Amino acid sequence: MNRLEKLFIEKPKDILNIYFTAGFPGIEDTMPLLRAIEKAGADIAEIGIPFSDPVADGETIQKANTQALDNGMTVELLFSQLKEMRNEIKIPIILMGDVNPLIQYGLEPFCKKCQEVGVDGLILPNLPMDEYLLEFKPVFEKYGLFNIFLITPQTSEDRIRRIDENSAGFIYMVSSASTTGSTSGITDEMRDYFDRVDQMKLKNPRLIGFGIKDHSTFTEASHYANGAIIGSAFIRAIKDSEFPAEAGSEYIKSVLG
Amino acid sequence: MLQIENSAFAVDERGYYGNFGGAWIPEMLYPNVEELRQNYLDIIYTEDFQAEFNQLLTDYVGRPTPLYLANRLSEEYNTTIYLKREDLCHTGAHKVNNTIGQILLAKRLGKNKIVAETGAGQHGVATATVCALMGIECIVYMGEVDIERQAPNVARMKMLGATVVPAKSGSRTLKDATNEAMRHWINNPVDTHYIIGSVVGPHPYPDMVARFQSVISEEIRKQLFEKTGSENPDYVVACVGGGSNAAGTYFHYLDEPSVKIIAAEAAGHGVKTDKSAATTFLGKPGVLHGSKSLMMQTLDGQVVEPHSISAGLDYPGIGPLHAHLWESGRATFYGITDDEAMKAGMKLSKLEGIIPAIESSHALAALDYLKPGSDETVVISLSGRGDKDLATYMKYL
Numbered sequence: 001m002n003r004l005e006k007l008f009i010e011k012p013k014d015i016l017n018i019y020f021t022a023g024f025p026g027i028e029d030t031m032p033l034l035r036a037i038e039k040a041g042a043d044i045a046e047i048g049i050p051f052s053d054p055v056a057d058g059e060t061i062q063k064a065n066t067q068a069l070d071n072g073m074t075v076e077l078l079f080s081q082l083k084e085m086r087n088e089i090k091i092p093i094i095l096m097g098d099v100n101p102l103i104q105y106g107l108e109p110f111c112k113k114c115q116e117v118g119v120d121g122l123i124l125p126n127l128p129m130d131e132y133l134l135e136f137k138p139v140f141e142k143y144g145l146f147n148i149f150l151i152t153p154q155t156s157e158d159r160i161r162r163i164d165e166n167s168a169g170f171i172y173m174v175s176s177a178s179t180t181g182s183t184s185g186i187t188d189e190m191r192d193y194f195d196r197v198d199q200m201k202l203k204n205p206r207l208i209g210f211g212i213k214d215h216s217t218f219t220e221a222s223h224y225a226n227g228a229i230i231g232s233a234f235i236r237a238i239k240d241s242e243f244p245a246e247a248g249s250e251y252i253k254s255v256l257g
Numbered sequence: 258m259l260q261i262e263n264s265a266f267a268v269d270e271r272g273y274y275g276n277f278g279g280a281w282i283p284e285m286l287y288p289n290v291e292e293l294r295q296n297y298l299d300i301i302y303t304e305d306f307q308a309e310f311n312q313l314l315t316d317y318v319g320r321p322t323p324l325y326l327a328n329r330l331s332e333e334y335n336t337t338i339y340l341k342r343e344d345l346c347h348t349g350a351h352k353v354n355n356t357i358g359q360i361l362l363a364k365r366l367g368k369n370k371i372v373a374e375t376g377a378g379q380h381g382v383a384t385a386t387v388c389a390l391m392g393i394e395c396i397v398y399m400g401e402v403d404i405e406r407q408a409p410n411v412a413r414m415k416m417l418g419a420t421v422v423p424a425k426s427g428s429r430t431l432k433d434a435t436n437e438a439m440r441h442w443i444n445n446p447v448d449t450h451y452i453i454g455s456v457v458g459p460h461p462y463p464d465m466v467a468r469f470q471s472v473i474s475e476e477i478r479k480q481l482f483e484k485t486g487s488e489n490p491d492y493v494v495a496c497v498g499g500g501s502n503a504a505g506t507y508f509h510y511l512d513e514p515s516v517k518i519i520a521a522e523a524a525g526h527g528v529k530t531d532k533s534a535a536t537t538f539l540g541k542p543g544v545l546h547g548s549k550s551l552m553m554q555t556l557d558g559q560v561v562e563p564h565s566i567s568a569g570l571d572y573p574g575i576g577p578l579h580a581h582l583w584e585s586g587r588a589t590f591y592g593i594t595d596d597e598a599m600k601a602g603m604k605l606s607k608l609e610g611i612i613p614a615i616e617s618s619h620a621l622a623a624l625d626y627l628k629p630g631s632d633e634t635v636v637i638s639l640s641g642r643g644d645k646d647l648a649t650y651m652k653y654l
Contacts, residue, residue: 052427052559053545055439056283062426074557099281100544104558125283126544130271150284154446159287174285177446 003092003120004146004169007043008205008226015227016218017044017207018234018252019096021064022081023073024050025244030081033238036245038091040252045089046123046229047082049075049097056125058181060232064239075105079113086118094148096123107136111143121146121169129166137166150174153193160200170205173197173225175212181232182211186220194224215257230255266511266578266587272460275584277551277577280459281544285443289451290547292366294461300365301358301468313357314472317390318347320354322473324480324636329608336629339490340611340639341477343502350614350641351473351502352383356452358469360387363450370394370449374424374438376403376431376498377569377616378410379641380454385419395419398437400430403568409645428562431498431572435546455499456576459547463504463576470505477636478509485634492629494519495638496619497590498534498570500579502640507588517589518582521623522575523565524592534563535592536575537583550577566595566649567615569641597622599653602643614641615649 007015018037022030030047037045050068054061085093095114102110102124114122122145127136132147140147146169151160154177163171175190176182190211197206208221209229221228234251241247272278272294280290300306314320322342331338343351356373363371371388373395375381381397388395397414401423404411414421424433435457442451456463456470478488493510495503497520510516525533533539533553540551545560553561553573565571575583582588593601602618605611613621617640629635643650 053432053436055436055546056285056443058440066426069559076557098544098558100554101558103543104541104554104556126281126547128280128282128287131279131281152285152288154288155284156288177285178444179285179440 002144002146002169004044007092008170011043012205012226014222015044015207016042016252016256017046017227017229018042019046019048019229019231020234020238021048021050021061021068022078023068023071024064024235025067025239027071027073029244030078031085032245033248034085034089036249037252038089040249041256042091042252043227044092044094046094046096047078049078049095049101051098051101054098056179058179058232060181060235064235075101079117082117092120093118094121094123095119099124099127107139111139111145114145115143119145121148123148123172125150129163133166148172151197153177153189157200160197160202164202164204167204170207170226171202172229173206173208175208175210178210180210183213184211186211186217191224198224215255218255264512266581268460268464274578274581276542277549277580278460278463279549280547281549282459282547283443285446286439286459289442289446290459296366297362297461297465300362306361306365309361310358314354318353318357319345320472321476321480322346324477324484326484327609330605333608334624334629335631337634339481339634339636341473341506341636343473343638343640344611344613344617344642348379348383348386349644350379350383351470351505352380352454353386354472354505355454355466355469355501356380356383356387359450359452360391360393363452364391366450368448368450370445371452372396372398372438372441372445372449373452373454374398374431374434375454376434376571377567377614378403378407378414378645379569381419381421382410382413382417384452384454385414385417388419389417396422396441398422398424398434398441400424400428400434402429403431403434406649407568407645430568432560439546455501456504456578457499457546457548457574463548463578466501467504467508467578470501471508473502473505473638474507474509477506481636489513489516490636491633492517492519492627492635494521494620494623494627494635496521496570496616496640497575497579498523498572498616499574500576502638504576504578506638511587518587519623519627520579520582520588520590521593521619522590523567523570523619524594525564525566527594528592532564533592534565534571534573536573537590538592540573540575545574548577550580551575551583566598567619569614569616570619591623591626593619593622597625599650602650603653611639612643613639614643615646617641
């Protein structure tokens with residue numbers, strides 16, 4: 001059974017998914033951060049594959065991407081860092097990023113590697129559903145990978161149903177019309193949207209991301225969905241630290257309260 | 258505007274030209290792009306839209322632009338060369354054909370704010386212009402590097418009431434301005450329309466922009482017939498960055514095999530150096546800015562920062578239509594270096610009294626490779642005028 005599937009059966013509420021960019025702040029931080037994320041009590045780790053032109057990201061994650069690439073991060077290096085990962089890390093692992101590095105690596109070789117190192121799911125925001133169904137889905141399924149789709153406040157009900165139909169693992173609910181790292185907190189408009197989607201009784205669990213940054217926003221997001229995703233705020237917590245793993249661990253503990 | 262559904266070079270239902278195109282966008286952009294996709298053809302082929310579009314092209318842009326027989330240039334190359342004078346359009350380049358079309362579309366979609374990216378500033382000026390014309394708020398993203406090298410256009414945009422926002426990430430040129438404009442659209446999805454300036458971006462942009470620019474080849478056919486008795490030249494030549502003036506110049510000739518299609522890409526310091534923007538020479542298929550096309554990238558799929566002396570061609574990708582023209586062999590591509598372009602620009606200035614935009618100089622420089630015969634006819638798209646480039650030209654004087 002895919003670790004994501006198992007997780008949501010065992011723990012349907014208060015899921016914390018932590019995003020970080022591979023190769024940031026240091027090129028060798030991938031495994032120390034994964035260990036810290038698991039040990040501090042997060043439920044899912046989402047590893048960003050850095051990209052030169054991350055269109056859906058705000059400044060914090062853009063800069064992390066640039067620094068990671070400057071540090072020399074590559075897809076191949078990431079897979080080699082994750083090679084022995086499953087000897088120690090038990091939580092589900094998701095790779096997230098622009099679809100182009102995957103296409104250049106090759107769809108089949110990429111998915112095969114994911115399975116080998118123990119990746120459970122992929123978030124590829126600019127992979128459209130139709131392209132996914134046409135070309136990607138059979139390969140993802142062959143290697144046991146869940147594809148996680150995004151929905152936003154502007155996504156129509158029909159489309160949410162269609163996304164739910166084709167999703168596995170969970171649905172990524174983007175909290176507002178924005179790039180990552182917005183700091184507006186949770187507004188009434190968002191609450192209406194969370195409620196609206198909650199009442200749709202989707203078959204997949206939902207995690208809320210974008211703008212979740214601390215204990216209070218995490219707790220509130222968890223009230224409306226199965227949990228939340230934190231990215232930019234985690235990056236901010238580790239970016240200037242001499243000991244990123246420790247800083248990340250402290251931050252996660254503060255979020256969980 | 259011609260309906261082209263039966264062409265081998267028309268976009269298909271999935272938004273593809275052959276293997277290139279599509280709408281590779283994050284969900285945040287889906288509702289906007291889908292709204293456009295569902296409505297653009299219905300809107301632009303209404304009588305009301307066509308009437309307003311054509312009237313503005315005539316009375317405001319100054320169309321039709323002349324098709325000028327360049328006698329001294331023809332003599333120099335011992336052939337017959339016509340210049341399609343897009344440089345005489347209001348705002349100084351072909352870009353305004355598209356921005357007029359898109360602002361009319363945006364109005365009909367109920368959008369009251371416009372965002373755009375710009376490289377050389379021509380598209381930014383053309384967007385700021387139509388926004389002033391319609392009284393619509395306008396934000397233009399422009400790379401910091403381009404803001405420096407195209408200062409006159411920055412001043413124009415500001416005078417026209419637009420807000421110019423510097424793109425400070427990456428190479429700080431056109432690709433980064435495009436990233437920022439897309440981010441702006443993600444953050445302002447409901448009231449804002451994104452006017453993309455080239456035949457790039459997610460479907461339906463490449464097709465929509467090509468249709469608005471197709472007025473260029475529509476006029477060429479008519480004008481050439483009046484002058485020579487034939488609608489068809491032997492060659493149509495245009496520079497290609499993203500490829501909007503090229504798409505407009507080729508449009509009505511795509512299915513006319515007797516007309517050879519020539520594309521001049523910016524080779525920068527040369528295609529064998531790491532300072533180039535010649536995408537068909539150096540690129541591979543990949544996904545950038547919402548479509549699958551050729552793009553300059555590392556083995557790891559990271560976008561390579563391009564180089565061209567011309568800000569308008571300084572882009573690591575190419576429109577999916579052009580990638581298809583390249584792959585299918587319908588078009589022949591030449592890589593024109595910075596030096597070759599500058600020399601061609603100087604030559605045209607001295608021989609014809611026309612100072613071309615450096616972008617257009619790349620198309621002129623292709624003549625040296627083309628070597629057209631004495632009985633052949635060449636139509637070159639003179640996509641823009643060189644006023645904005647004087648500082649760069651002066652270094653070559």
